[in-house]
Amino acid sequence: MPKENKSDKFLKLVTKHKETKKELKFEGTLAEYLQVLEKDPGVAKLAHKRLYDAITAHGITRLEKSDGRCSKIFGGEELRTYDYFQSKFFGMERSLAKIMRFLRSASLKGEESRQVLLLLGPVGAGKSALMERIKMALEECEPMYHIDGCPIHEEPLHLIPRSLREQFKEIYDINIEGDLCPVCRHRLKEEFDNDYMAMPVKQSSFSVRGRRGVGVVPPMDANSQDVTILVGSEDISKLDLYSEDDPRVLSLNGAFNVGNRGIVEFVEVFKNEIEFLHTMITATQEKAVPSPGKGPMIYFDGVILAHCNEAEWNKFKSENTNEAILDRIVRVNVPYSLEYSEEQKIYEKLLGLSDFDGHIAPHTLKVASMFAVLSRLHPSNKVDALTKMKIYNGKDVIEQGHVKKVDINDLRDEARDEGMTGISTRFIMKAIDAALSDSDKNMVTPISIRDALIKQVKDQIVVEDDRNRYLDFLGKTLHDEYLNILEKEITKAFVSAYDEQAESLFNNYLDHAEAFVNLTNVKDPVTNEEIQPDEAFMGSIEEQIGIVGTAKENFRIDITSYMFSKLRRGEKVHWQSYAPLKEAIENKLTASVRDISRIITKSKSRDKKQQGKYNEMVKTLIDEYGYNEDSAEEVIKFASNNLWRDS
Numbered sequence: 001m002p003k004e005n006k007s008d009k010f011l012k013l014v015t016k017h018k019e020t021k022k023e024l025k026f027e028g029t030l031a032e033y034l035q036v037l038e039k040d041p042g043v044a045k046l047a048h049k050r051l052y053d054a055i056t057a058h059g060i061t062r063l064e065k066s067d068g069r070c071s072k073i074f075g076g077e078e079l080r081t082y083d084y085f086q087s088k089f090f091g092m093e094r095s096l097a098k099i100m101r102f103l104r105s106a107s108l109k110g111e112e113s114r115q116v117l118l119l120l121g122p123v124g125a126g127k128s129a130l131m132e133r134i135k136m137a138l139e140e141c142e143p144m145y146h147i148d149g150c151p152i153h154e155e156p157l158h159l160i161p162r163s164l165r166e167q168f169k170e171i172y173d174i175n176i177e178g179d180l181c182p183v184c185r186h187r188l189k190e191e192f193d194n195d196y197m198a199m200p201v202k203q204s205s206f207s208v209r210g211r212r213g214v215g216v217v218p219p220m221d222a223n224s225q226d227v228t229i230l231v232g233s234e235d236i237s238k239l240d241l242y243s244e245d246d247p248r249v250l251s252l253n254g255a256f257n258v259g260n261r262g263i264v265e266f267v268e269v270f271k272n273e274i275e276f277l278h279t280m281i282t283a284t285q286e287k288a289v290p291s292p293g294k295g296p297m298i299y300f301d302g303v304i305l306a307h308c309n310e311a312e313w314n315k316f317k318s319e320n321t322n323e324a325i326l327d328r329i330v331r332v333n334v335p336y337s338l339e340y341s342e343e344q345k346i347y348e349k350l351l352g353l354s355d356f357d358g359h360i361a362p363h364t365l366k367v368a369s370m371f372a373v374l375s376r377l378h379p380s381n382k383v384d385a386l387t388k389m390k391i392y393n394g395k396d397v398i399e400q401g402h403v404k405k406v407d408i409n410d411l412r413d414e415a416r417d418e419g420m421t422g423i424s425t426r427f428i429m430k431a432i433d434a435a436l437s438d439s440d441k442n443m444v445t446p447i448s449i450r451d452a453l454i455k456q457v458k459d460q461i462v463v464e465d466d467r468n469r470y471l472d473f474l475g476k477t478l479h480d481e482y483l484n485i486l487e488k489e490i491t492k493a494f495v496s497a498y499d500e501q502a503e504s505l506f507n508n509y510l511d512h513a514e515a516f517v518n519l520t521n522v523k524d525p526v527t528n529e530e531i532q533p534d535e536a537f538m539g540s541i542e543e544q545i546g547i548v549g550t551a552k553e554n555f556r557i558d559i560t561s562y563m564f565s566k567l568r569r570g571e572k573v574h575w576q577s578y579a580p581l582k583e584a585i586e587n588k589l590t591a592s593v594r595d596i597s598r599i600i601t602k603s604k605s606r607d608k609k610q611q612g613k614y615n616e617m618v619k620t621l622i623d624e625y626g627y628n629e630d631s632a633e634e635v636i637k638f639a640s641n642n643l644w645r646d647s
Helices: 006-024 030-039 047-056 068-072 093-107 127-140 162-172 182-190 274-286 310-317 320-326 340-353 364-376 385-392 408-414 425-438 446-460 464-494 498-518 535-545 551-568 579-592 596-600 608-625 629-642
Strands: 027-029 060-063 079-082 116-120 144-147 200-204 214-217 263-267 288-290 297-299 303-308 329-333
Touching: 027 030, 030 200, 047 093, 047 127, 047 303, 079 093, 093 116, 093 127, 093 329, 116 127, 116 310, 127 214, 127 263, 127 303, 274 288, 274 303, 274 320, 303 310, 310 320, 340 364, 340 425, 364 385, 364 425, 364 446, 364 464, 385 408, 385 464, 425 446, 446 464, 446 629, 464 579, 464 596, 464 608, 464 629, 498 535, 498 551, 498 579, 535 551, 535 579, 551 579, 596 608, 596 629, 608 629
Parallel strands: 116 303, 116 329, 214 263, 263 303
Antiparallel strands: 027 200, 060 079, 144 200, 288 297
């Protein structure tokens, strides 16, 4: 069977798209629309409900308390995550949950249905991208039914006279909100002789570019602000034909007119003068906006979304005269991500959307994301910055052989606005671009990204305290942390069958620790002889994490109890099961490698056997860890200069 070419494949998609559009198209009268409504009352849903349903239709996942991320990152808080945002936004679960909580309440016609949703966050935190994604949900949802020819695409049920609406509700169980706009009222009288059942109804999809159901209000200075941008204007060319109060002179093309039935977005909302925002307040409180000229108020059904940065918000809320607006705002903070693993996913997404074709060595994006998160953290009285960063990422921090007990909620309570300042994602992406541009080998490594970040901090960070703090993170904190990562990785690549050796050490230690706790003997695997637990062997592992003296006994009791509790639950145990012991075994294997210095250091002569071991190590780094030859050589050189120097 011949392979389908690209043209034929795409033509099939075009044909299918046309057929879908044709199927969705509806053109009829109000009478025919009522037949549709009888089958599916949901087509008459209001804007908040439509948007909420469009997003949740993609799926909702509840993070239960038993979920590891729920307990370690969210402090036991049960959150819903929404599939519509999952592959697009990272580390924003709390913000997204608050947004959806607002929409759900508004969809039930609660107080939020008469409020503005404000996204507040620093530059580059993802507010605009989030807005675009929300608007896209409307474009992807089912088309709306509206009066054909209506400039604001209003709900056809507005044609039903008020005198019949109570009976209509009894029959259809639908409450009709709103009245006809002036244009449709005039058409009903003049063109259809008040025969509202004959008024034409059609189906149209939402469109940002087509300005159907989505209105956008950009920031404007005081000199250029004009309320017509919000509510439309009078067409001067028609004033010669019609009177000033004739609806036919109205040009209802303002943001609230085109955003009716959908969304009105205010970009950097508080850069506008207060008088300009009064229309927004009227729309929230009254669900109506003024018509241009001397016309009546026009019903508005829409979700009002706004966004700004924290400086604008603080300035606005400090003015006492703005209380009326503040009372109509539901604020949702959109901070920078404080999970470096989620921050890394953002970089991966952005690089995937670009034409980036360079090699990115392992841990490069991790180092960059760690720096970004460190810059966003506030100092804590409980832990240092690096430890705090790891806790925020759900990592167990080992101290004196035990997982450091720090409540993540206590850390957050110390700094409630954490994530609202610091290094932006854009800053990091520019550094990645710079590192690639400076590379002769078309690659970016942890070493080169660190150098690029240092240069960028020196050039672009103006505030001296911030600049010094960031340079300290790069020059000391992350330098040491990367060396720790690199040491373990090179050791693993150097030691053949690393996991097997680690597993053997783990099982051996567990056997001896169990015998020690239970006051029994251990069977020698070679001679089958009953021998006493090997104190020296256990001590050689325990000392790797500072377990000495009387602490040894408690540590052995703890690990024995932990492992056997897992076995009783039917869970598998392995050398990485218990974080303190995992770290001890890693340190033990790293410390036991005596020949690694001679092998990785070029200045020392390698014999044939050592050269073979070196080649094998490099091959492992390339095949199993994701390096290429150039990046493997660079990190090995870095390791030899910083970890295994010539003595």
